[in-house]
Amino acid sequence: MYFRFYSRAWLVSAWFVVVFCTLAAASAHAADHYVLGMSAAFSGPSRGLGVELYRGSIACFTHINQNGGINGKPVVIITNDDGYQPNPAIMNTIEFMKKEETSCLFNYVGTPTVTRILPLLRGYNRHRKLLFFPFTGAEPQRQAPYNEYVFNLRASxxxxxxxxxxxxxxxxxxxxxxxxxxxxxxxxxxxxxxxxxxxxxxxxxxxxxxxxxxxxxxxxxxxxxxxxxxxxxxxxxxxxxxxxxxxxxxxxxxxxxxxxxxxxxxxxxxxxxxxxxxxxxxxxxxxxxxxxxxVVPSYEDLSLPAVREYRALMDSFKPAPPPEADPLYQPLKYSFTSFEGFLNAKVMTRILEKFDESPSLGLAGAAESLKDIDLGIDVTVSFGPDRHQGLNRVYxxxxxxxxxxxxxxxxxxxxxx
Amino acid sequence: MAKIRGMSIFKKMGLLAFALFGAISILTSILTAYILYDRMTKEYISKGSAIAKSIAGASQEILLNRDAATVQAMIDQYLEIEGVAYVFVMDADRFVVSHTFVPQMPPRLTMLHEFKQEQRIDELEIESYGRIIDICEPILAGVAGYVHVGMDKELIEEYFWSVVLKMQVLMIAIFWVCVGTLYVVTRRISRPLAQLTEYAEKLAAHDFSATIEIRTKDEVDMLGRTMESMAKELSTLFTDMESEVSKATGDLREHMVYLSAIIDNLADGLVVVSPSGSVTVINPAMREFFDLGDKDYRGFAATDVFPTEVSELTTAIRICDSDTRSAEIPLSRGRTGKAVGSSICIEEPARQCLGGVVLIRDITREKELDQLKTDFIATVSHELRTPMTSVLGFAKIIRKKLEQAVFPTLIEKSDVEKAVIQVQENMEIIVSEAERLTELINDVLDIARMEAGEIQWRDQVVFMPDVIRQSLDSTRGIWSVKGVEVVADVESGLPPVRGDRGRLVQVLINLISNSIKFTNESPIICRARRDGHFVLVSVSDHGVGIDHDDLESIFDKFRQVGDTLTDKPAGTGLGLPICRQIVEYHGGLIWAESEPGKGSTFFFSIPAARIRTADTSVFEEDYKCVLSESDSTMLVREATDPDAAPLILVVGDDPTLGLFLKDVFTGQGLRVAVAGNGEEAMEMASALLPNLIAMDLMMPGMDGHTIIKCLYKNSVTNQIPILVLSALTDTVSSGGDIALTRPVDDVRLIEVVRALLLEKDIRGSCLILGNSDRPVYKGLSVLCPESITFCPIDDIWKHIEKGFRGIVFIPVELGEQLDISLLSRLPDVSVVILPVLTGREKSI
Missing domain, CATH: 3.40.50.2300 (Response regulator)
Structure with missing residues (x-):
């Protein structure tokens, strides 16, 4: 079971590398890009969460990439399916951490998966990578000792x-x-x-x-x-x-x-x-x-600029599910999940931009330096060394x-x- | 192939092996599984302990921080370990902060106790989980809480059974491989044995041509060869035996044909019946005797095929419990056969009854000859007897007349004295020879009638002592003359016999007479004894005796022992044959025993009669009457002279009365006989047939009333008128014809006597058939001096039955209606046919 996920993850990443290489060759910035590792449920009963979260983020990143990316560097999400099970999530995480090009972990889905990979974030074979905006409200990543390795956007x-x-x-x-x-x-x-x-x-x-x-x-x-x-x-x-x-x-x-x-x-x-x-x-x-x-406003609230932007991008790109996704899954037009994914991507873009400006800060420093960012929703987002959760509002x-x-x-x- | 009852050895061995193997495999697998079970239980406990310790160690800090989700994440991973049923963690307040139960935690588990210092292990059973080993580990000595790990014991049992099952499968596989191998091996051994069995069965079925193909070069091979050579020997023996048997069968068949031909050609009829009564053999002569045709009667019941007489004979002999039987049997077409039947019985090897065989000879011709002879003798005797009676009667009258009238007148004349003596002697010879001749004729007639079955036998109760007494009385005349004494020796309490008393007396008289004839020494002993169901009577003497060879033949007709030429012929030679006829008729036996020179004994036995005591009174009366009777054939009846004066029998025990009556009647020219008692009177009345009986009622022994009754019962004497003389006035019921009260005067007595004589004496009378209006033929009064009676033609036999003796006149026109020859054959009856209105009579 675990072995199956592991091998599939390899295949999927290989496929992405090929696609990306062709794209990169065309843009003349071959190795210069931001790679986000996403392990989530793309199959099984909770597949809708992973797929929609991914689709919302992709809608945002596609828009960013189409406009030159982050200072010319496109943002790429490489996906690995964990089926909402802890062990595949661990294997996927180890794989991401081994890869040098992976900038950080992004958009993980699920408490049982995330709580189990937390120890890896503290350091695995001298690899250290941050986890951004996991799709869970659980406490462990919001508390010591793991809170310094994880940035949350959503309320707990x-x-x-x-x-x-x-x-x-x-x-x-x-x-x-x-x-x-x-x-x-x-x-x-x-x-x-x-x-x-x-x-x-x-x-x-x-x-x-x-x-x-x-x-x-x-x-x-x-x-x-x-x-x-x-x-x-x-x-x-x-x-x-x-x-x-x-x-x-x-x-x-x-x-x-x-x-x-x-x-x-x-x-x-x-x-x-x-x-x-x-x-x-x-x-x-x-x-x-x-x-x-x-934990996000309703995507039906068209008074919010972010909602309008989200809808426009979702309508124009109609993001495809990741290749690992269950082919029978019917993507939703809009959803709270994809809207959260969209907002996650939007915050991540700001962080990457900051990081790209001053890489010495590191990703954590870049994130912690963001203050009162207006995402187009009715509240602003701020991070700090003691504040690794961006939003607190519940709808x-x-x-x-x-x-x-x-x-x-x-x-x-x-x-x- | 002969069927093996029950299981073959191979099957039994297979079954035994299977059972043993099964037992071993089950025991082995159970032991193995049990060890496994035990080991696994321990393993599970140690595994559970390790998990509990690990959780307890790792969760100290978290629990203190009260982060349930982290604890949950930790315990979730342990749940994936095999055998772990559940994990739950409690905080120090025993509040369950995380657990792995779905849909909820069983309430029972919250009740478990924990030790603060050490591990605790419980075994419990929880619904939806089954049996569980719960391991509880305190976290930080219970300060941080407790961790419970549940190990699934059901899983251990599943393993246990799975191991047992797998081992069983393996064992069965091994077993069948072994069975297969053994089967192949045993087949190799058993095939030659099966061949041998098959060969032996062929031999048993007499198939000696079969061969056997076993070339295994071992013991079985050798056995096969031995059997082959044995088969050859047997074959030779069988061939020899078969030829012997066919030869013997041929001989037997020839013999059977020979015997069968003999039986078929027998002149006598032969039939064999089985013990069950069915016919098994029947020859052509037999078929011819009964007109049975050609039908095969074998298997038919003899009673269905043959008439009753033969059937009875076959029934008697077929069960082998009787001696040879013989009988005369009527055959078809009026023939007569003599049948002899005997049982077929074999003694070897064991006594067995095979039925009976009956031989029948056609004796029609012999019977005819015998009948002719009997008829001849009877006719001759009868024809001889009538004249002989006259000869003897007249000889006696002549002798009497000579002695009464002639010789007294010649007594003075010496010149004729010698002639007178000679005449006297000659008359004696004539009378005695005539008497002997009469006796001979009577005997011959007797035996002839017996053989012809013409004798009327009486069936009475007879007391043998009476027979002996009467016989002694009757023979007293002979033995007292010879000076020999005859003694009766009678056992007391002898049972009576049934039979004809007169005939039995005749037998005994014959025997006594014989003894007297051949002995001069006293005494002759006449004994009567009881011998089983028989009364045995014997007559012993000390006479000359009889040769042993003659003991049987003396009972044959006309056989007298000794030389009849030299010895004086002292009898007819018919006495003993008559005796034998009589005794055998009564169902008895007669035989003689003798020692020549010392004497001889004659025996005869008569079956004892069974009499009920209630019959005694009737029997007494019968007996008395019987006593008074005498058969006319036994005694020579004095010829009745029609011219002689009427005879009057005087009966009375008073001699004076007798003398008086004799005087009175003699004076009237009547003849008189005197009887002293009842018995004598009965005898004399029968013998002399008097014209009248004058009787005194009061007599000792048999009284007058009884005598009168008996006389009336007797057909010979019932016509005789009886005059009763009684001293009593009341004599009306005496039963006689007339009664006179004593004293009687001469004149009255004579009147009465004459009246009775005239009225009743019809012996010299004439009977004319027809009505009295017929004119009396001239001269009939001369023939019939006393009376002429007219009677209707139908009444003639009544008169004959009543004792009519005399001349019967029959008008010629009535002759057709009457059996004249029968009438004329009657003794003392003469028949005269009267011509029709010619005025002349014709006598025949």
């Missing part, structure tokens, strides 16, 4: 969960249950929920786990039964979109109609797509009473007209208890 799960718990408290839903993935990601969500509730003097009323890699077609009735048994006012779901969608489907089928909140990691559009398909087949609207927290969305849109106050009121 703790922040997300504290936000959602706070909202539930406001509307009087105090019996909260947790449905989570039995791994570090799920555990960090669970931990966040627990901490948030503990600050209010409450505890989780019920919890159920599922095994990582569970598909949408698998049954979640057992978990629903456990959660339902605790008579919750609301459920907080920390998992991948396939498993969460399955849980929502079975919960609604079994009569559990309380609001279910998902965190940003879930990949809202992928989840909604599955629920809509299932809803059509079963004659049931599974999109009701859903709360999805996001609440819900489904309306078949799309995830920003939550309105009256929606909260309708759930008030």
């Amino acid at each position: 799960y703790r922040q997300e969960l504290a936000g959602i718990v706070k909202q539930f408290m406001i509307i009087g839903r105090k019996r909260l249950a947790v449905f989570y993935q039995a791994d570090a990601y799920g555990r960090s969500g669970w931990d966040g929920t627990r901490r948030a509730l503990a600050s209010c003097g409450l505890d989780i009323v019920g919890e159920a786990t599922y095994r990582r890699g569970t598909r949408f077609v698998d049954s979640m009735q057992e978990q629903v039964q456990i959660i339902k048994g605790s008579r919750p006012d609301g459920v907080i779901s920390i998992g991948s979109y396939a498993a969460c969608a399955a849980f929502i489907r079975d919960a609604r089928d079994m009569g559990l109609e309380v609001p279910i909140a998902n965190v940003s990691f879930v990949g809202s559009e992928n989840m909604l797509s599955l629920l809509q398909h299932a809803g059509k087949a079963n004659g049931h609207d599974y999109s009701k009473n859903l709360i999805n927290t996001q 609440f969305t819900t489904v309306r007209d078949g799309k995830f849109v920003p939550m309105l106050e009256e929606q909260w009121d309708s759930w008030r208890k």
Whole structure:
């Protein structure tokens, strides 16, 4: 299993080298480029996250590269599929770190994968490389000893969960249950929920786990039964979109109609797509009473310049999924994930530009020197030696007209208890 | 190939090997698997301990920092290790900070206890996981928390069974390889054996031409050769034996043909029956005797084929429990056969009954001859007897007249004295010879009638002592004259016999007479004994005795021992044959034993009768009547002279009364006989046929009433009128014809007697058939001085039955309606045919 991923990674990187060489030869800057190593889930139940994150970043980098790149140096992402499993992620990371041309690690997806590669960042065979903007809100990379090797853009799960718990408290839903993935990601969500509730003097009323890699077609009735048994006012779901969608489907089928909140990691559009398909087949609207927290603004908020730019680039480039991606996967037009990827790429461009100006700073120094950068969203991004997280804001969305849109106050009121 | 019952040796060995191999392989694999199981359990525990220690060591800092996600990331990787069922970590407050359970942590696991200082190992069973070894390691002596690692024990058991299964598969594979090898090897050994078996079976089926192809050059090869040579020997022996058998069969067949020809050509009929009664052999003569045709009767039941007489004979002999039997049997077309049947019995090797054989000879011709002879003798005797009776009667009358009337007148004349004496002697000779001749004729007639089966036998209860007494009385005249004493020796309590008393008396008289004839020494002993179911009577004397060779032949007709020429002929020679006829008729035997010069003993035995005591009274009366009867054929009846004066029998024990009556009746020109008692009266009445019986009712022994009853029962005496003289006034019920009360006066007595005589004496009378209106023929009164009776033609036989004796006149026109020859054959009846209205009579 691990061996398979490993060999595929080799093949994929070889392919990219060939493509890039031909491109480089044409631009006359043969070896002078920025290479970002991305190990993410391009296959398996969470493939949508990796693919969409990649597509958003590529949309941005393609635009940058088409305009001369970073001071003439194009930015290239080399991808390796880890299938959302820790060991392939480790192997992929080792591979990236061995390669001299890889500038840094970028756009990793998933808590269990990221938390496991953290020790490698501290130094592997004198190779040291930074990880930028992993697609996870877990705590380990935000805390010592690993926080100095990792730069996060998105808010943490703790922040997300504290936000959602706070909202539930406001509307009087105090019996909260947790449905989570039995791994570090799920555990960090669970931990966040627990901490948030503990600050209010409450505890989780019920919890159920599922095994990582569970598909949408698998049954979640057992978990629903456990959660339902605790008579919750609301459920907080920390998992991948396939498993969460399955849980929502079975919960609604079994009569559990309380609001279910998902965190940003879930990949809202992928989840909604599955629920809509299932809803059509079963004659049931599974999109009701859903709360999805996001760490980026809604891509539907066209008042934001970044949203407009994102949409324009996505429309014009229609980025293809990485070659490792599952050929059956249908790319989404827009998504929170690809928008996050887009924002990640945008921040990364600024960092690379800074680095290109003064390479002596190193990548870490370049990143830490960025202050109050306006990305075109309603908040600015700043980094510093003690501040390796760019954004702290949490956005609440819900489904309306078949799309995830920003939550309105009256929606909260309708759930008030 | 002969079937082997049960399993062959190879199969048994195979089965045994399989069982042993199975046992060994199971035991081995179980042992191996158990060792593995034990080892693995220990390994799992140590593995679990190592993991727990490792987690505990690595997570100290993290736990203190309370970062659950990092702990989770760490324990997740241990979950991938084989055999680890779960891992969970608790903080110091025993709050589970991370675990690997899906969908939730089993509540039971939160109850587990931990040691702060050391590792703890528990074995428990959790639903959805099965049996688990839980290893608990404290982190920082419990200050940081505890780590629990669950090792899956089910996996160990899975390994265990998988090992057992794999070993079994291997063992079975090895086993079948061994079986295959052994099969090939044993087939090589068993093939020649199978060939040998096949060859032996061919020999058993007498196929000596078969050969055997075993060239293995070992013991089996040698056995095969030996069997081949044995087969050759056997073949030779068989050929010799077969020729011997066919020769013997030929001889036997020839012999059978010979025997069969003899049987077929027998003049006598022959039939053989099996013990079950079916016919097995029947010859042509037999078929001809019964007109059986050519049908094959073998297997038919003899009772279905033959008439009853033959069937009975075959039934009697076929089961071998009786002696030879013989019988006269009517054959077809009126013929008569003499059948002799005997059982077919073999004694060797064991007594066995094979049925019976019956031979039948056609004796029709012999029977005819015998019948002719019997008829001849009967006719001759009858024709002789009638004149002889006259001769004897007249001789006696002449002798009486001479002695009464003639000789007294010549007694004075000496010149004729010598002639008178001579005449007297000659008359004696004439009378005695006539008597002897009469006796001979009677005997001959008797035996002829017996042989012809014309005798009427009585069936009575007879007491042998009475027979002996009567016989002694009857013979007293002879033996008292000769001066020999006859003694009766009768066992008490003898059972009676059934038979004809008169005939039995005749037998005994004959035997006693014989003894008297041949002995001069007293005594002659007449014994009666019981001998089983028989009454045995013997007569012993001390006479001349009989030669041993003659003991059988003396019972033949006309055989007298001794030289009849030199010895005076003292009998007819028919006595013993008659005796034998009588005894054998009664179902008894007669034989003689003798020592010549010392004497001889004659025996006869009669079967004892079974009598119920209730019959005794009836029997008593019968007995008395029987006693009073005498058969006319036994005693010579004095010829009745029609001219002689009527005879009156006086019966009474009072001599004065007897003398008085005799005087009265003699004075009236009547003849008188006197009987002293009842028995005597009965005998004399039968013998003399008196015209009248005058009787005193009061008598000892048989009283008057009984005598009268018996007389009336007897057909010979029932016509005789009876005059009863009684001292009693009440004599109405006496039963006689007339009764007079004593004392009687002469005149009255004579009147009554004359009246009775005139009324009842019809012996000299005439009977004219037809109505009384017929004119009486002239001269009939001369022929019939006493009375003429007219009677209808149908009543003639009634008169004959009533005892009519005399002349019957039959008008010629009625002659056709009557069997005149039968009538004329009757004794003492004369038949005269009267011509029709000619006025002249014609006598025949």
